[in-house]
Amino acid sequence: MDALSDLLRLAKFEGAVYLCSNFTAPWSRAGNIPRAVCAAFNPLAGRIMPFHLVTEGSCWVSPIDDVTSAIRVDSGELLVMPRGEAHLIGSSREVLREPAEDLLSICLTTAPGDPMKFSHGDVPQTRLICGFFACDDTLMDPVLSGLPRMFKTDFRNDPQSAWLESTIKLAAVEAAEWRAGSAICFARLSELLFVVAVRRYLEALPVDRTRWVAGRV
Known part of the structure; x- marks a missing residue:
């Protein structure tokens, strides 16, 4: 098994989705999700990494x-x-400078551990799937230390990853219809996207900074 795969396995890496939201501009939110909320999804997580799809x-x-x-x-x-x-997180650079309601205010209206759907405005312009990745902090340090403060990955404009675009479409359908099993479906889809995102980022770094990734353990 390659080093990255083994680290993700040993660190008990898991994804969780707590919110599927629709927004109409202007809007902004503060994305500080307290550990108490995250613990409802994964009580043993050492590191919490928020994400927005x-x-x-x-x-x-x-x-x-x-x-x-x-x-x-x-x-x-x-x-x-x-x-x-x-x-x-918001609809423009400008609104980020204004006071923002915390996402926690949305999460408190649902049962602990249950994802929630939320709409702001009458004509949705932006649709988001919000969640976090949880893992053992110590074991994942070799990966996380090589990542920037925040980073993004484009899954649609890559001719070699047409299947990833289908994955995004599946996530959008699940968010819109919200059927039985959607929560676990979101979690597994997000884990897949994280692995691809990290792999792409690491592959773009100099070889001397990622030599361990090519190793076998």
Whole structure:
């Protein structure tokens, strides 16, 4: 087994989705999800890494303490915060500078451990699947130390990954219809997308920084 696969297995890496949301501009939210909320999905997690998957439209995301570094995330892109930091997410750079309601206020209206659907506005312009990745902090350190404060991956504009676009479409359908088993389906889809995203990021780094990935353990 390759080193990356083995680390993900040993670190008990798991994904969870807590919110499927539709937004009409202007909007903004603070993406600080307390550990107590995450524990309802995965009580043993050492590291919590929030993610946002855009299935329609676009949004802007930044660390809560550095709005100037905001990046745009478009439909078909996954954004991950590997260090688990509090962050802001909104319809434009400008709204990120305004007071934002916390996503926690949405999560408190649902039962612990249950994902929720939420709509803001009458004509949805942006559709998001929000969640987090959980893992053993120590075991995953070789991977996480090589990742930036936040990074995104485009799963739709890659001719070699047509199957990933189908995965995004499946996630969008699950979010819209919300059938029995949707929660676990979201979790497994998000795990798959994370592995692909990290692999792409690591493959773009100099060989001397990722030599361990090619190893066998």
